[in-house]
Amino acid sequence: MGSAISSNFIKDLQNGGLLSELTKKIQSDDTLMLALRGHYINVYYRGGSILLISEQANGYAAKFDPNYLEEKSGGPNLGAVQAPGDCSKWVAALPALKEAMNSHFAAKRKSEREFQQLAAWENNRSVISNDTEYFITDIEFADRDEGARLDMVGLKWPSSQRKDETRCKPVLIEMKYGTGSYDGAAGIAKHITDLERILANPVKCESLNKTIEDQFDQLMKLELVDFTPHKKYGRAVVSGRPEVVFLLANHNPRSKKLLNIVNEIKEPEHFDLRFFNASFAGYGMHDACMLDLAEFKGLLQQLAS
Numbered sequence: 001m002g003s004a005i006s007s008n009f010i011k012d013l014q015n016g017g018l019l020s021e022l023t024k025k026i027q028s029d030d031t032l033m034l035a036l037r038g039h040y041i042n043v044y045y046r047g048g049s050i051l052l053i054s055e056q057a058n059g060y061a062a063k064f065d066p067n068y069l070e071e072k073s074g075g076p077n078l079g080a081v082q083a084p085g086d087c088s089k090w091v092a093a094l095p096a097l098k099e100a101m102n103s104h105f106a107a108k109r110k111s112e113r114e115f116q117q118l119a120a121w122e123n124n125r126s127v128i129s130n131d132t133e134y135f136i137t138d139i140e141f142a143d144r145d146e147g148a149r150l151d152m153v154g155l156k157w158p159s160s161q162r163k164d165e166t167r168c169k170p171v172l173i174e175m176k177y178g179t180g181s182y183d184g185a186a187g188i189a190k191h192i193t194d195l196e197r198i199l200a201n202p203v204k205c206e207s208l209n210k211t212i213e214d215q216f217d218q219l220m221k222l223e224l225v226d227f228t229p230h231k232k233y234g235r236a237v238v239s240g241r242p243e244v245v246f247l248l249a250n251h252n253p254r255s256k257k258l259l260n261i262v263n264e265i266k267e268p269e270h271f272d273l274r275f276f277n278a279s280f281a282g283y284g285m286h287d288a289c290m291l292d293l294a295e296f297k298g299l300l301q302q303l304a305s
Contacts, residue, residue, distance in 0.1 A: 003038040004214030009055055013041075013222055019053065019060065021087045023222055025094065030125065032094075033117050034224055035138055036215050044139065046105060047113025050097050051090065058082055062090050064097055068104045112177040113140070115249050116151050119175065119283040123154075124219075126284075129226045133158050134171060134245075134285035137215035148194055151175045151247075155212050155238050158287055163230045166237040170209050172271075175247045179255045188246060188261055192268060199242050199270040209238040242271040245290065247283070259300040267293055 005013075012018045026032045026043065033044040040054035052063045059082030076097070078089040105114075120136035123129055136154040143149070152173035161167035174191050182188055198204055216236050219225045251258060267273065274290040277299065291299060 003036065003211050004218050005036050005038060005041065006055065009041075010218055010221060012060070018081055018084070019087050021091050022051075022053070023224075025091050027223055030121060031098070033120060033139070034219070034222065035140070036218060044117055045098055045101055047110055047115075047117045047139075048101055048105070050094065050101060053081070056080065059086075064093075068097075068101045070100075070103065112151075112175055112181065112249075115177060115283075116140075116175050119173075119247060119285075120152060122283040123285055125224065125226045128282075128284050130228055131159075132284045133287050135216060135225060135227065136173070137212050137219060143198070148198060153208070153212055155216060155236060156243055156287070157236070165229075165233060165235065166239070168213075168236045168238045169240045170205070170212055170238050170242045171245060172242060173245045173247055175249060177249045179252050179257050182248075182258055182261050189265060191246075192244070192265060192273070195244055196268050196270055199244075205242065208242075213238045243274055243290075244268070244271045245274045245276055245285075247276045253303045256304050259297070259304055262293070262297055262300060265293060 012020070013023045014020060022043070023034075026034050031045055032050070035042040035044060040052060042049045043051040043053070048068065049065055052065070054061045054063075059080050061080050062078065064076055076093055078093060079086060081087045081090070116139045120139055123132045123134050123136055129135075134154060134156050136152050138153050139151065141150040141153045150172050152175070154171050154173070155168040156171045157165075157168045172195065174188075176182055176188065184190070213236060216225070216238075220227070220229075248258070265273075273293055275293075275296040276285060277289050277291050277296075279286060279289050
C-alpha cells in the first residue's frame, strides 16, 4: 500500500543524501516517476517499475524487475546503496534498463499503465501542472486489507481556493483504456461496487486522506510537484467527501457498449462519481472537465444518436 516514507528516507532522497542523485535524475527526466511505499520506493518508467529501492538497517537495497528481461537472469547486480557513489551505478544503468523495458513492452503492451503515468505527469510536473486542479500522489495504489487496487490517488484543490490548504478533497482515479476494459471482473460497475464498500468505512477514508496528505507533502519536499503555493502555505489538508473519477482513454464513439454499462449504474451513496471529459486534448484535469453521472449519460446518448 502506498504511504509516506520515513524522515531518514526522505533526507537521503534530498540534497546531499545517499539517494539524492536518483532524485535529481527523476526531477530532470520526465519519463520517470517516483512512488512512495512506506519502507520502499518505486521508480516508474512507462508505467512499469524500473527500480525498487528498499530501506535497510545499513542503507538501501536496489532491484530491477527481472521479468522485463528476455532472459530471466535476475537483472543487474549493482549492489546496495550504502556509501556515496553507490547510487551513481544505478543511475548510470537506467538507460540500459529503459531499453530492456522498451523491448518488453513492444511484445507485451501495458497501455493503461503507461497512460496512467502520463496523466500523473501532466497534472504534477508538466508546463500546465500549475494550472490544473488535481494532483496525483500515487499510481497502482494497493489496499491489501480490501484486496483492491486503485490506478491513481491524489487530491483535488480548486483554483478558487488555493489560499486555503484545508480545501483539498481526496480523489481516486480509475483509468480504462479502450472499450474492452469497460466490463468484466475489473470493469466500471465492479469498481463502483468495490469502492462503495470501501468508502463506506470512515476509518478507511480517514486513513486514505492521511496517506494522500503525507505523500503530497513529501513529493513537494522532493520538488516532484510543479506547483506554486501561496506565501503562507504550510501543508495541504485532505478531507471531505471522496471523489471517484473514471478516466476513459481512447473511447470509440461508435460503440454503444459504454452507454449500456453506464445506463445500469446508480448514483453512489458514499462518494461523488465523475467522468473526465478532456479539455480539448490532453490529461490536464480541471473541475469543469468532470461530468456527473447524468451529464455523462447525456453525452453518450448524443454520441450514439
